[in-house]
Amino acid sequence: MSNQIFKNGVLPFIVDAYDQSVYDSKIVFSTQDIGTARLIFKMRKDGVPLPLSAVEGKLVLLFTDGSKHIRNITLLDKVEGVAEYILNKEEIKIYGRVQASLNLFYKNGQSLSVHEFNFDIKKNLIDENIVPAAEYYIDDFQSLKSQVERKAAELEADINKRTDDMKGNIDQFSKELKEQLNRMKEKLEDIDGVETKEGAQQKAKNALRDAKAYTDNHALDAEIHVTPQLKQAWDAKETKEGAQEKAQEALKSAIAHYDNLTWINVTLKNGASTGDRPFQFAKLGGLLLLRGHIKANREIVIGVLPEGAPQPPIKGAVASPSVSGTTGHSKLFLNNNGEFVLTGIQAKNENAVTGYYLDSCIIPLD
Structure with a gap:
């Protein structure tokens, strides 16, 4: 507005x-x-x-x-x-x-x-509940007495009115309780028509007996699901060594694809500096990948995505970089305006932290 x-x-x-x-x-x-x-x-x-x-x-x-x-x-x-x-x-x-x-x-x-x-x-x-002021000149005790009696009468009338209102509320409450009691009695009558516990148990026993008979007959048919021809086809499937070789080839292909991505430097802010490797990002499908090693202070903006970078999530995102110099990790927030902020830390020796590794940080994009 x-x-x-x-x-x-x-x-x-x-x-x-x-x-x-x-x-x-x-x-x-x-x-x-x-x-x-x-x-x-x-x-x-x-x-x-x-x-x-x-x-x-x-x-x-x-x-x-x-x-x-x-x-x-x-x-x-x-x-x-x-x-x-x-x-x-x-x-x-x-x-x-x-x-x-x-x-x-x-x-x-x-x-x-x-x-x-x-x-x-x-x-x-x-x-304010402002009452017009009034001045009284009391000439003698009788005048004062009449003033007190008038106030007492007004107070008594107000008390009687409030008492009548309370009685009316009690009567209404009692009526509602009686209506609820009648509805509960109707529910009890409905329950009387529900199946007995013994009848329900007998039905359960009959169902269990029928199920057991079906599974016993099913187990006697050795070829009901797998035919001899299908079993022979499965025996000719790929060996364990062949599967391992294919997995290694897939891993090599994934590493090569990762190295061939276009990596772009993040613009560092507020005294943040490059450690072992520059702070970089790359886009892979619907993911924003981060890598590098930086030295920076926490609780302030340490870097920002440059112009032309992928749009960060509308609600921002968080990742968990590892620390260097000791064991532990911190929190890395990416705001929707492209700014990175390090906050919080859990480390074996906080004073020994020398920087932050960003290689494990993967942020889903909207």
Whole structure:
């Protein structure tokens, strides 16, 4: 929808383990900010924007009435780490202090608590139940007494009305219970006509006896499926050595086809550099093949497909490159804009990692 207006509350969050105290945002919305109260999250990690690829953001909201809402946030810019949430028309009416927590859930099973924070929703004057003010000058005790008696009568009338309403609700509930009981009785009558347990067991025994007789007769006919001529034809089939020779020829052909593919260099970014071999890609049918060895930092864009390269999947893709210098692997995300991002690592010795092998990375294309 175009020409929308929002009251923005911007929340700059740095994701680390050093400051997890509740952030007092000083943000104040009004109960009349319907469809316009927007929280904007700008997330950074290690001095750069936090990539939001292959991740789902959840915002937990705890309101003053005791209700807890868990909402999905909208990812505005996955590269720059920007997301938003717009309070709905029910939430904006729950005035008071709101406690909130932003969490990220990655598709590889990891999760991340970004920050806890709070903000306020102020009750707008238009939402107040304003009663016209009245001034009373009480001359003596009798005047005060009459005022109290009038208020008590009004309160008693209100209580009687509420009691009558409750009785009506109880009567309706009792009627519904009786209707359900009658339907259950009808079901029980239907069950009485169902076959007995003994009858069902006898039918099962008869079916088992017939099946056994059929299989016994079937086993006595040695040529019912395989004729002597067909057996002789199978005996003349290819030998084990011949099959192995054909498999080796097929393997040689596949290796030659792999080497003859057109390999193109990926454009490296943000300090990423070539290791043992250049970072390259090639298209094979509906697959994007990767190869090479690079040295790069994680959690930032390390490279991008050049112009004319195959279109990446609309929802992006993920592969698992091996690490060099020790044993282990990382995650390589390919965003739909052609950017590559390394994230996460599982290694025997993380400090010993010297680079990443991309030869086992195969990405299906749309």
